[in-house]
Amino acid sequence: MPDPATYRPAPGSIPVEPGVYRFRDPHGRVIYVGKAKSLRSRLNSYFADIANLAPRTRQMVMAAGSVEWTVVTTEVEALQLEYNWIKEFDPRFNIRYRDDKSYPVLAVTLNEEYPRLMVYRGARRKGVRYFGPYSHAWAIRETLDLLTRVFPSRTCSAGVFKRHRQIDRPCLLGYIDKCSAPCVNRVSAEEHRRIVLDFCDFLAGKTDRMIRDLERRMNKAAEELDFERAARLRDDVGALKRALEKQTVVFGDGTDADVVAFADDELEAAVQVFHVRGGRVRGQRGWIVEKSGEPGDSDGQEQLVEQFLTQFYGDQAELGGAADESTNPVPRQVLVPCLPGNTDELATWLSGLRGSRVSIRVPQRGDKRALAETVKRNAAGALAQHKLKRAGDFTARTAALQSIQDALGLADAPLRIECVDISHVQGTDVVASLVVFEDGLPRKSDYRHYAIREAAGDGRSDDVASIAEVTRRRFYRHLQDISHPTELAPEGKSRKFAYPPNLYVVDGGAPQVNAAQAALDELGVTDVAVIGLAKRLEEVWVPSEPDPVIMPRNSEGLYLLQRVRDEAHRFAIAYHRSKRSKRMTASALDSIRGLGEHRRKALVMHFGSVARLKEATVEEITAVPGIGVATAKAVLEALGVPVDSDAPEPVVSDDHSRASG
Structure with missing residues (x-):
């Protein structure tokens, strides 16, 4: 990891004006975005004494390789710029209020x-x-x-x-x-x-x-x-x-408000929001987030409130689609447990998102205070449940990563694991999938599909060649990201594969592993461990080794590798089926005389699928513009549906004969 002293800005070079700053890792990827009333005071606090920083902040400073900043004129402008950068770069150390599920x-x-x-x-x-x-x-x-x-x-x-x-x-x-x-x-x-x-x-x-x-x-x-x-x-x-x-009346005056409450400890915070519209509770949401613990923040809850209001309502306003005031994602009032230092600027920014005045208040008495207490109890309960679940999950994931490190003799635990799998039917429609696990959990935003370009020999050789092709394409992109960061990803945006994996897993045995390792050697990649996981006996193969590594059947590490491999297989199968279905649909109708591309599309659009087309009668098919009786019969015959050729044909206009010709 880089030493923060190596990239610390020169004394006096940081401006004292307000602004927004970005920390980048050695690969150039933005890992943290923040704002400050005084850039010099805030940034100097990151480099004063690392031992006094919060754990998450210390980890970020150690992972960074450079810091840069942009000076702004007002704090409202800083709020908007910070929100835009967090959305654009998706920094790994910023709190993101993503739902663990999509609320219906x-x-x-x-x-x-x-x-x-x-x-x-x-x-x-x-x-x-x-x-x-x-x-x-x-x-x-x-x-x-x-x-x-x-x-x-x-x-x-x-x-x-x-x-x-x-x-x-x-x-x-x-x-x-x-x-x-x-x-x-x-x-x-x-x-x-x-x-x-x-x-x-x-x-x-x-x-x-x-x-x-x-x-x-x-x-x-x-x-x-x-x-x-x-x-x-x-x-x-x-x-x-x-x-x-079912919609309890909580405010008799028909208030539109969001009631926000937090429950936190040193590392994490639970956030709960009750959406009140027309005086009735219409919905509820909750999140568990890791606290960033920025230096210089005396009150962690004030920082949580500010970050929540900025990110949540910024995202909600971008969703759009509000047909009237009753469905506006930004309410008239936001009731919070404490007011941040920049409450006026936040209210101004939220008012701009809503299009009318928004007030941020701390409820002091009455129904609003009672509902705020209820929301806070919900947040406390959610944090307690999360900690019980997280303790078991975190222990299991840590044990799994440690088990893999020990079994394979790795220098560090494989915090990022990538796995590739090939799917095809007798060498046709060959596709590959690449799945990514970080800290033992799937990172689905980084999943990738590959349509295989090369083909050779029998099915076994195809798998080996396909593994080599995917490996070359994946790590060639990684090398390009490093050598030409602005060319492929301006300003560090969407560079998902700037991070190489600690462990690269292929679905297969020694031939597949050796092919992947050869592709890495060809590209000059030396800092990625490669293994293969064979399905039959769940053996772990290492390049150039005659015998596999046998991990205990009850090993947490083996369970994790199996889960990664099975997820890659599932992802590849899903892509292969969709691609094969499109090809089979096209081939079934391609050979019909008199049925061009436009009429094929019209048929599929009219019936919705080939399966429904097979269930249709000649009369229903001829209802599609441009399809005659002869063509309709040819369609059914091509789909394997018997057609009664002796049945009298319906009376049709002259253009049917032209269409069926």
Whole structure:
């Protein structure tokens, strides 16, 4: 590791103005981004006495190879620049408020002719309204089950909707009146959209008016002696009230706020957020993060609050898709346990993201203080559960890495392990996968697929040649990253493979290991250990050794290697199947006379898949523009579907003969 004294800036060269700074490792990759009111004071504190730094900060300073900075004029500008750099460079030592899971939301696709209600995870899209987040997807489905009896809206996918439109028969939900069945024109597009907008209004908080309206209609039906309709409306009112009971009223004044609380120790912090919209708790999120422990910060919680507000709301605002104020990701109020020193600048920045004034407050009394205490208890419970789980996981991972180091005689524990696997069927559609594990955990953002270019000999030789090709391509990229950092990755961005692995694992025995080692020798890479893991007896092969290393069957190290190998195999198989499926689809329709590229695409787009195309009749296929009877029969025959050639052909227009020719 570099000595911090070797890259410490010269005395007096650091400006005293506010700014944002970046630490880079010896490969040029940004590993930490921070900001300071005085750059000189903050950066000097990193080099004063390493022994007094927090463990994570000390590790960062020891891993860095250089430091650079940018002077700004205001702290609001520093906030924005720091957020942009953290998002751009993804520094490994910065706290990132990533969810360990993608929280589900209830999405309403108002950008479609027939809007759909669905459980959704992922980036926001324009023209779609979102409600949530919810802790569990089943909570959304439960809400939909309650409310679709009152607001019978479409919940089916585009494929299901299209299929039922073709067969002119609604699905089960249409028969039990939990969908208004726009697919069979039971309601018009305008009527269905009105139902969906009423559903959105109810979730947005306009509940009292709707319940009063239903009760008025129920009483009127009873007065007219229409008891069946009155009973149905009574059940609708009950469904709405049950849905409201699941969203507890916490603020009687209809406040929109996020309530944030932390529970922390010397190394980690648990963060909990309750999202309150219209006075009701609409969602909850939680994170466990490692504390950065920047020098010069007297209060760790103030730093946590600042980092959370910057990163979380910056990411939420970039998601976009908020159709109205009720779904704006930045609320009017943010209730926090303590105020950071730059509260005014943070409020100004958040107000810019929201488009209106945002206040940051510490709740002092009443309902808001009570809810803040509840959120804090949730954070404390989450941290306790995490520590119990983490103790077991961390011990097992440490034992596994130590076991591998001892068995292979490595100088250091293999903190980064990469594994490559080959997948093919009798030498065709050869693909490879590369998976990455860091600290014993998968790092899926660094996974890679490879389409193999070379081919030779039998299946065994193909595997060996493919392993060599993937190894050359992977480490050639690594050498290019080092020798031309700005050419391949300007400003250090997205250089995922600037770090070489400590251990490179191939799926196979001695031939595959020797091929990988030969590729490394050819490129001049000498600091990467290579092994192979054979499936049959789980033997560990080392280059140029006649006999394998036998690790104990109950070894934590062997378990980790097996997990890495199996993950590489799974990733390769998934890619191979998708590639083979595309090739087989194309080849099945390629040989049909009169079926060009555009009509092939039209067929697959119309039916959704070749499997559904095989289930179609000649009449259904000829419904696709440009497809004649003769071509439809040829399609079915090419797919192995028997066609009754004696059956009378339907009367078609003259252009069918031209299309089928």
